[in-house]
Amino acid sequence: MAKTTRIAVTPGDGIGPEVVAEAVRCLETLRARHSLDMEWARFPWPSHAWHEEHGESMPQDALDQLQKYDAILLGALGDPGPVDDPDRYLLSDSVSLAPLLDMRKGFDQWVCERPARLLPGARQYLADERAKDIDMLVIRENSEGEYVSQGGRLRKGTPDEVATQIEVFTRKATDRIIRYGFEQARNRATNRVNEGRTRTFKTLDGRTCESQVCLVTKRNALRYWGDMYTEAFEAISKEYPDVATHHELVDAACMKFVQSPWAFDVVVASNLQGDILTDLAAVLSGGMGVAPSCNLNPTNPDMPSMFEPTHGSAPDIAGQGLADPTAMLFTTARMLEWLGRKDPKIAAAGKELFDAVAADLAENAGTRRGTHEIGAAIRKRL
Amino acid sequence: MAKTTRIAVTPGDGIGPEVVAEAVRCLETLRARHSLDMEWARFPWPSHAWHEEHGESMPQDALDQLQKYDAILLGALGDPGPVDDPDRYLLSDSVSLAPLLDMRKGFDQWVCERPARLLPGARQYLADERAKDIDMLVIRENSEGEYVSQGGRLRKGTPDEVATQIEVFTRKATDRIIRYGFEQARNRATNRVNEGRTRTFKTLDGRTCESQVCLVTKRNALRYWGDMYTEAFEAISKEYPDVATHHELVDAACMKFVQSPWAFDVVVASNLQGDILTDLAAVLSGGMGVAPSCNLNPTNPDMPSMFEPTHGSAPDIAGQGLADPTAMLFTTARMLEWLGRKDPKIAAAGKELFDAVAADLAENAGTRRGTHEIGAAIRKRL
Ligand SMILES: CC(C)[C@H](C(=O)O)[C@@H](O)C(=O)O
Ligand SMILES: CC(C)[C@H](C(=O)O)[C@@H](O)C(=O)O
Numbered sequence: 001m002a003k004t005t006r007i008a009v010t011p012g013d014g015i016g017p018e019v020v021a022e023a024v025r026c027l028e029t030l031r032a033r034h035s036l037d038m039e040w041a042r043f044p045w046p047s048h049a050w051h052e053e054h055g056e057s058m059p060q061d062a063l064d065q066l067q068k069y070d071a072i073l074l075g076a077l078g079d080p081g082p083v084d085d086p087d088r089y090l091l092s093d094s095v096s097l098a099p100l101l102d103m104r105k106g107f108d109q110w111v112c113e114r115p116a117r118l119l120p121g122a123r124q125y126l127a128d129e130r131a132k133d134i135d136m137l138v139i140r141e142n143s144e145g146e147y148v149s150q151g152g153r154l155r156k157g158t159p160d161e162v163a164t165q166i167e168v169f170t171r172k173a174t175d176r177i178i179r180y181g182f183e184q185a186r187n188r189a190t191n192r193v194n195e196g197r198t199r200t201f202k203t204l205d206g207r208t209c210e211s212q213v214c215l216v217t218k219r220n221a222l223r224y225w226g227d228m229y230t231e232a233f234e235a236i237s238k239e240y241p242d243v244a245t246h247h248e249l250v251d252a253a254c255m256k257f258v259q260s261p262w263a264f265d266v267v268v269a270s271n272l273q274g275d276i277l278t279d280l281a282a283v284l285s286g287g288m289g290v291a292p293s294c295n296l297n298p299t300n301p302d303m304p305s306m307f308e309p310t311h312g313s314a315p316d317i318a319g320q321g322l323a324d325p326t327a328m329l330f331t332t333a334r335m336l337e338w339l340g341r342k343d344p345k346i347a348a349a350g351k352e353l354f355d356a357v358a359a360d361l362a363e364n365a366g367t368r369r370g371t372h373e374i375g376a377a378i379r380k381r382l
Numbered sequence: 383m384a385k386t387t388r389i390a391v392t393p394g395d396g397i398g399p400e401v402v403a404e405a406v407r408c409l410e411t412l413r414a415r416h417s418l419d420m421e422w423a424r425f426p427w428p429s430h431a432w433h434e435e436h437g438e439s440m441p442q443d444a445l446d447q448l449q450k451y452d453a454i455l456l457g458a459l460g461d462p463g464p465v466d467d468p469d470r471y472l473l474s475d476s477v478s479l480a481p482l483l484d485m486r487k488g489f490d491q492w493v494c495e496r497p498a499r500l501l502p503g504a505r506q507y508l509a510d511e512r513a514k515d516i517d518m519l520v521i522r523e524n525s526e527g528e529y530v531s532q533g534g535r536l537r538k539g540t541p542d543e544v545a546t547q548i549e550v551f552t553r554k555a556t557d558r559i560i561r562y563g564f565e566q567a568r569n570r571a572t573n574r575v576n577e578g579r580t581r582t583f584k585t586l587d588g589r590t591c592e593s594q595v596c597l598v599t600k601r602n603a604l605r606y607w608g609d610m611y612t613e614a615f616e617a618i619s620k621e622y623p624d625v626a627t628h629h630e631l632v633d634a635a636c637m638k639f640v641q642s643p644w645a646f647d648v649v650v651a652s653n654l655q656g657d658i659l660t661d662l663a664a665v666l667s668g669g670m671g672v673a674p675s676c677n678l679n680p681t682n683p684d685m686p687s688m689f690e691p692t693h694g695s696a697p698d699i700a701g702q703g704l705a706d707p708t709a710m711l712f713t714t715a716r717m718l719e720w721l722g723r724k725d726p727k728i729a730a731a732g733k734e735l736f737d738a739v740a741a742d743l744a745e746n747a748g749t750r751r752g753t754h755e756i757g758a759a760i761r762k763r764l
Contacts, residue, residue, distance in 0.1 A: 161553035163607040171543035225545040251661040279633040
């Protein structure tokens with residue numbers, strides 16, 4: 001008999017608890033309707049409130065506790081603190097967001113995957129009609145690179161200060177994220193064929209493929225890892241002759257995301273460049289109101305993956321029932337699809353939730369509805 | 383008697399020579415019409431062609447030769463090399479673009495200034511009507527940070543490779559770029575008042591100002607220099623109580639550039655983050671076809687500043703008379719305004735050229751014209 005799927009629910013700060021409440025109600029509905037073998041537990045941390053009380057955003061053994069779960073469903077983190085106290089204001093979000101990075105690191109969630117598809121009903125920021133065809137998957141290296149937190153401040157606070165920040169990239173992590181990108185490109189091509197859609201991409205030498213991976217670096221200025229990424233990409237691409245390849249520098253990539261985002265399929269980028277590209281892709285495909293973010297460990301089944309909407313904690317509207325739970329529910333659907341790798345009934349529930357959220361979005365574009373109203377409308381469709 | 387203003391003209395690669403030819407014709411017209419005390423000389427380097435022949439993009443004493451000029455007017459650099467030879471294809475642009483970085487470093491052009499204003503006639507990528515009000519100046523730290531080229535590759539080419547890239551930031555360079563940002567904010571407010579326009583920005587504590595500086599960092603992940611930048615910004619802002627201040631993280635800044643670019647005035651960012659933000663700002667304000675880029679040394683009059691369009695060398699359309707010289711001519715106008723700090727007649731010629739290019743753009747939106755046709759139309763207005 002398969003093991004019960006267990007989810008750690010961490011609502012976090014601001015609007016987090018409100019949107020998570022809708023997610024949990026959807027999980028309840030799906031579990032009841034399909035007798036899913038799935039349970040969850042709620043944690044009051046990480047959060048700003050916990051930090052205020054205990055001097056830390058989560059308990060010392062937080063990761064040990066969370067590791068018992070198959071996935072973490074996170075609402076939103078971050079509290080900008082008192083606006084009239086600049087010192088606290090400026091520092092507080094680094095404090096309240098730190099647990100995100102702790103979890104990614106602690107559970108070696110080495111993939112950050114952020115699909116960007118402009119669904120009917122989502123806000124379209126671009127003037128070009130073809131923006132409707134935006135359908136890309138940005139894959140961000142999530143375990144090293146610019147985010148290793150190495151470096152320091154010499155002569156801190158003096159006019160002679162020198163601050164250094166060291167970026168560390170390993171070939172191992174580079175290879176695995178690039179290979180993951182190619183695998184996703186193949187999966188996407190297969191899924192498209194199953195759905196009766198196809199897309200075509202040209203290789204440099206003129207062949208036609210049904211999927212593409214674009215590698216983003218800044219190798220003309222950041223040579224060391226830029227060259228290593230490029231070499232790894234060239235080598236691995238030989239194993240995937242069916243996938244077209246493409247290179248962009250990060251500045252040009254941002255430009256092309258605005259000019260012709262519909263031309264991208266899978267995009268692989270470093271931790272920081274991926275952070276930037278995913279935010280850009282999110283806004284181009286409808287904005288923070290719809291964007292999910294998945295922090296995955298695809299290799300170690302003992303480590304939970306973490307799912308969060310890309311949006312922040314929006315303290316200005318928190319507690320008023322105004323937050324749109326759409327991104328949170330798309331995130332929940334992604335989580336179920338991921339957990340469904342072991343349990344097809346859960347995968348089907350994820351697909352069902354995704355379709356319900358997408359249908360609700362398409363039907364209610366432009367209407368003003370509260371958090372609970374949107375959640376209830378989506379549950380009705382399940 | 384004032385010294386003759388001298389310009390080094392470096393056409394570069396691809397469409398560079400074609401668009402530079404139009405710029406030089408405009409300079410000739412302006413010089414003749416206003417008896418400007420200005421001369422120029424043409425250099426066949428840096429360029430890919432020079433590299434092919436001499437094994438280096440420019441002569442060893444290139445910087446010494448260029449230093450005798452007051453400004454460098456650069457067409458475009460870069461040659462992607464033979465598309466069917468991946469190794470050369472991938473490496474060649476790092477080679478051909480290197481002189482750009484050499485000049486910035488060699489002449490301590492510590493400011494990269496890229497104005498982004500959506501002028502009538504320019505292509506509008508955003509759906510929102512308010513994009514017409516985009517009028518920002520992105521100021522990029524151009525002398526250090528992510529671009530110091532320090533680091534290396536340990537166990538290069540093996541599965542155990544580790545690539546490091548070191549970012550180095552000094553308080554001195556941080557202070558000067560931030561202070562430069564505040565000075566530009568003040569200048570812009572003054573210019574707006576002179577033109578009968580005003581804009582208002584709120585400070586965090588609710589006061590109203592006529593200009594704003596937004597500092598962009600990624601201080602929640604890149605703490606060392608992020609904190610130093612933030613502290614420097616807070617300290618210097620106290621000297622400019624008339625300028626509103628604002629902070630953004632780079633990922634959120636990219637998103638807000640798409641969502642509400644009209645809300646920005648002056649933006650200050652690091653070398654790499656500025657590179658990304660300026661490309662994004664360029665596309666939002668009409669694309670590469672119009673965007674100028676100025677690499678300035680405002681402190682040392684013995685060092686030439688360098689002016690280049692943001693666009694690349696577009697080898698695919700080179701030599702066909704198809705390239706749009708608009709960005710090059712806006713760049714030339716900026717150069718004249720900069721050189722005009724010492725010679726008001728040259729400043730006036732810069733303003734005249736800017737107005738002529740803007741008028742041509744407004745009148746001919748959407749029409750297909752060749753390089754020379756556009757150049758001639760603009761010269762007619764001078
Ligand atoms: C909160 C911050 C450290 C984080 C990141 O940069 O990874 C966030 O921007 C994200 O993208 O999840
Ligand atoms: C060519 C490259 C090194 C350069 C940079 O990154 O600075 C370019 O992108 C630019 O913005 O001028």
